Amino acid sequence: MKKVGHYGGKFIPFHKGHLYAITKAAAQVDTLYVVVSYDEERDRRLCAEAGLGYIDYRRRQQWIMTSVKGMPNVQVIAVEDPPWVDETHMWLEGGRRMIDAIPENITHIFSSEHAYDHWFRQIYGEDVQHVVIDEARTIFPISATKIRNEGVYANWDMIPEAARPYFTKRIAIVGVESCGKSTLTRNLASLFGTEYVEEYGRTVSEAVGDGSSLLTEEHYQEIVYGHKHLEFQKLKKANKLLFTDSEAVVSQYYAKMYFGRELDFIEGVIGSQAYDLYLYLEPDVDWVADGFRTFSDPAVREETNRTLKRMFDERGIPYVSIGGDYEARLDQAIAEITELLRH
Incomplete structure (x- = not known):
């Protein structure tokens, strides 16, 4: 039987x-x-x-x-x-x-x-x-x-592995160039024992070999879609938290800076994003040249910072402003993340 x-x-x-x-x-x-x-x-x-x-x-x-x-x-x-x-x-x-x-x-x-x-x-x-x-x-x-x-x-x-991505909190580290996003992202991932997604725009820019000014619309498609693919792969392995260095609003900001206009396909990606916390890094640390950065003038940095903030505000995306020296930024970020995990 x-x-x-x-x-x-x-x-x-x-x-x-x-x-x-x-x-x-x-x-x-x-x-x-x-x-x-x-x-x-x-x-x-x-x-x-x-x-x-x-x-x-x-x-x-x-x-x-x-x-x-x-x-x-x-x-x-x-x-x-x-x-x-x-x-x-x-x-x-x-x-x-x-x-x-x-x-x-x-x-x-x-x-x-x-x-x-x-x-x-x-x-x-x-x-x-x-x-x-x-x-x-x-x-x-x-x-x-x-x-x-x-x-x-x-x-x-x-929680079984199959269910963990649903509960994993996604944290986007955003801001204009040379404000410490990559460093903070790596450090937070290490401290919390989890995965992070590197800035894919940097990966594509390095492959092109001459910075963001030579990127085409096709490159921006590779950036935003490649970034999302990487994010979904890392989400499967993350431990409670997933940190992401930049996201689609930041990509749209760079498109606006270099093309003078926003790109429709990036807007579609922005609409599909689901981050639990945005940490917005203020550009109040020293600007560091690395061969790919452009806006070094303090007045220009301040203006581009206002532009990016306005882009988040226009889309109704809330963020937490993080400033001060690198130690202060780390402490503020940890406090925000600890609070996030209480919910």
Whole structure:
């Protein structure tokens, strides 16, 4: 007789305890159906109460599918929960929906609670085996409720790799030339033990070999799209935070400086950006020539600084101004980032 298992939950959020249970269950049956149950109104409320952005059930489903891609006998589906009437209706009607959604006869139900046995018997009958996995949570001492109560970052080690990019905070370090962006970006990434994205405009300029003045519109396409591609790759490996040296508004600023106009395709990239924090570095440190910088005159630096700030303001993008010497900049940045991780 074929063994068909069922393991379900809301997975708000998905954690390593869930993944452990799925892995254990999959080893005991021929086919395991993991069911993501959802109710948008309830799920939005749970996320809001935990200070999380709304985690759509499709995203939860994708996290699990990515995490179990090496388990060919696991299938991940989603089932909408019935409207709340009372606990009995929730369990019995919800169970009926599970049975309808799973195209095979269920022989095994997996959970982490013996107390669920009462409901499973009513829903699936006496012949279905209820297997409880790590009820005491000794292997992975975690629950979704604990994460929602304490925060994702306090329980970061319990978040599976597939889900981490969603929760990673993205921080853009911006400003005009020679204000210390690259140095601060590298230092912050090192201090917080995470990844950073280098300024891709510099990479392209160095390949051209004669600075920004010779860059064409095609080069700017390479800069903004290449930068975003790099960012998404680094996001997969980041540890809570991802630092980015410059972004599309800064690219648009340089286009405006050298072409005398803004480029439409860059504006599209700006509209799609999603940074959690902008640290704007004031140009109040010494200007350093490196063969690629142009605006050394103090009056010109001040004017270009006003121009870039205005570009952020016009687009409704808030930023935190960081100034002073290099030590002061570092201290201000760390304070802002520490506050960001509290949310």
